[in-house]
Amino acid sequence: MTAPLPWLAPHRTSPFVGEVLVPGSKSLTNRVLILAALGDGPSTVTRPLGSRDTQLMTAALTALGATVQRDAMTWTVTPIGSASTEPVTIDCGLAGTVMRFVPLLAALGSAPVTFDGDEHARIRPMATTIATLRALGLRVDDEGRGSLPFTVHGTGHVAGGEVSIDASASSQFVSALLLVGARLERGLDLRHTGSTLPSMPHIEMTVAELRRRGVRIDVPEPGRWIVHPGTIDALDVEIEPDLSNAGVFIAGALVTGGSVRIRSWPHDTDQAGDAWRTIVPAFGGTVRRDGDDLVFAAGDRLRGVELDLHDVGELTPVIAAIAALADTPSRLSGVAHLRGHETDRLAALVTEINRLGGDAEETEDGLVVRPRTLHGDTFRTYDDHRMAHAAVVLGLRVPDLLVENVVTTVKTYPNFAPVWERLMTSD
Ligand SMILES: O=C(O)C1=C[C@@H](OP(=O)(O)O)[C@@H](O)[C@H](O)C1
Numbered sequence: 325m326t327a328p329l330p331w332l333a334p335h336r337t338s339p340f341v342g343e344v345l346v347p348g349s350k351s352l353t354n355r356v357l358i359l360a361a362l363g364d365g366p367s368t369v370t371r372p373l374g375s376r377d378t379q380l381m382t383a384a385l386t387a388l389g390a391t392v393q394r395d396a397m398t399w400t401v402t403p404i405g406s407a408s409t410e411p412v413t414i415d416c417g418l419a420g421t422v423m424r425f426v427p428l429l430a431a432l433g434s435a436p437v438t439f440d441g442d443e444h445a446r447i448r449p450m451a452t453t454i455a456t457l458r459a460l461g462l463r464v465d466d467e468g469r470g471s472l473p474f475t476v477h478g479t480g481h482v483a484g485g486e487v488s489i490d491a492s493a494s495s496q497f498v499s500a501l502l503l504v505g506a507r508l509e510r511g512l513d514l515r516h517t518g519s520t521l522p523s524m525p526h527i528e529m530t531v532a533e534l535r536r537r538g539v540r541i542d543v544p545e546p547g548r549w550i551v552h553p554g555t556i557d558a559l560d561v562e563i564e565p566d567l568s569n570a571g572v573f574i575a576g577a578l579v580t581g582g583s584v585r586i587r588s589w590p591h592d593t594d595q596a597g598d599a600w601r602t603i604v605p606a607f608g609g610t611v612r613r614d615g616d617d618l619v620f621a622a623g624d625r626l627r628g629v630e631l632d633l634h635d636v637g638e639l640t641p642v643i644a645a646i647a648a649l650a651d652t653p654s655r656l657s658g659v660a661h662l663r664g665h666e667t668d669r670l671a672a673l674v675t676e677i678n679r680l681g682g683d684a685e686e687t688e689d690g691l692v693v694r695p696r697t698l699h700g701d702t703f704r705t706y707d708d709h710r711m712a713h714a715a716v717v718l719g720l721r722v723p724d725l726l727v728e729n730v731v732t733t734v735k736t737y738p739n740f741a742p743v744w745e746r747l748m749t750s751d
């Protein structure tokens with residue numbers, strides 16, 4: 325198959341002024357689908373994200389025995405019923421939420437379930453998932469790899485109880501256990517033993533979604549969660565727009581001296597992307613609520629930032645792109661775990677920003693980005709949707725920037741490139 329032609333990123337010599345309703349949150353959609361599949365009756369999901377990651381989740385849950393009936397705006401999920409013993413194979417693609425969350429659901433069943441994914445998925449950190457399953461008493465065949473592919477042999481019974489894991493490489497190892505904790509016979513007393521735990525808002529989102537469904541969870545101290553055994557209530561929910569993905573439009577406004585209205589920004593949310601409300605002022609921009617929307621605008625200048633992004637690591641590529649266009653240096657820290665994301669994001673950002681003539685450098689746990697005049701080139705995306713987002717932010721200011729494989733954005737954002745093309749002709 326021939327590779328798709330690179331896409332010429334939109335470029336502006338005038339401020340970008342726009343209004344966007346971004347599609348639903350990936351993290352919420354995939355949690356809600358799982359909890360619906362484990363629920364005590366059918367649930368509906370309104371305004372779900374329809375993208376590669378949620379498609380992979382739907383296919384995985386269907387393979388485990390749930391049904392997902394899709395109408396345009398609402399999906400109806402019927403929970404996983406009686407356990408089948410037929411072997412199944414699940415494609416995780418490059419979706420962390422599928423490769424980390426679904427093996428724990430497979431553990432509840434009685435069939436051998438094989439997990440595999442894209443080429444790069446095979447090098448994403450999975451050792452904690454495999455160790456967790458074994459600690460719960462399951463047999464896992466991974467031929468000693470500690471990564472995808474592997475097979476989980478469910479027996480229909482998981483006692484649960486005390487489990488200690490090292491989740492320093494990804495918060496998703498904690499969320500995965502919490503999501504199934506109530507369905508373990510003795511519930512779960514989970515301790516994180518590693519030195520650091522990234523993406524805490526994503527864990528808090530998991531806890532909040534469980535509590536909304538009647539699950540009792542205590543958090544007696546940082547790094548410990550007690551999930552009481554019980555049922556997970558069915559619940560009809562509407563998915564919030566993806567605030568992390570809103571970031572690329574916000575960044576577009578910031579770097580061109582413009583403004584953007586993000587429609588339906590939730591008044592109260594557990595999403596990591598809510599942090600844009602504090603990140604934009606750090607770059608010198610402004611944020612204003614107008615009814616249900618937030619309006620982000622550039623300030624008089626775009627200054628560099630010093631940000632610890634440990635809690636919101638997934639925002640880093642777009643923040644690094646803004647930083648490369650700022651007028652003073654930036655230091656981004658707390659994100660060593662990004663080396664295990666869709667690609668090694670720290671290495672990829674340094675290589676690609678510097679390919680354009682920039683001055684970015686990797687540190688032990690982040691990046692230093694110094695302003696330089698940038699020139700066009702082909703920006704590699706490494707099959708990483710957020711590298712493509714970073715490319716678009718840079719292209720708005722750097723002429724002749726070509727984005728390799730922009731279609732990789734379909735992981736969490738359908739029609740990403742056409743949306744930008746429409747925005748460029750409509751403001
Ligand atoms: O649970 C989730 O939905 C996610 C958790 C985070 O993962 P890490 O803790 O691995 O960064 C985040 O970066 C990812 O995009 C989504």
Ligand SMILES: C=C(OP(=O)(O)O)C(=O)O
Nearest residue numbers: 418419420421638665710
């Ligand atoms: C890290 C990310 O994704 P995943 O859910 O695949 O881990 C991301 O979307 O930035």
